[in-house]
Amino acid sequence: MPPKPVTASWASSEAARRTMVANRGRDTGLELAVRSLVHARGLRYYVDRRPLKGLRRTADLLFPRRRIAVFLDGCFWHRCPEHFQMPAANRAYWGPKIDRNVERDRETNRQLFDAGWQVLRFWEHETPTAIADQIELTVRQATSPTPGS
Secondary structure (H helix, E strand, O other): OOOOOOOOOOOOOHHHHHHHHOOOOOOOHHHHHHHHHHHHOOOOOEEEEOOOOOOOOOEEEEEOOOOEEEEEEOOOOOOOOOOOOOOOOOHHHHHHHHHHHHHHHHHHHHHHHHOOOEEEEEEOOOOHHHHHHHHHHHHHHOOOOOOOO
């Protein structure tokens, strides 16, 4: 099957388009490292799963019986206060896009909290060990599920 022809793009250049298309939605290096550490500590979880029916967001790690959702947020995509830099090119596109991501994160946190979930969010620049430590602590401190739940 021949490749699809490239049409007009949101990207400021072909190189920028290729870079953005290559970004992974799951199984990033950080996700794999954190999952490996958490699994080695004896914790079991779901990957890339929706915490609530009807909520069109997926958690990177999900502990449904403990009602804990873990998100590993990229510094660029989620506007890390420490590392985010707005691209110089195509600001009219990137500004609203990043704003929507941040608002969606807040909305997700609110909906999960209202449904009785704990939300853990970590930045991609945090070390996998520190993230795994916090996940383990939170999961082990969570109240045990009631029988039959």
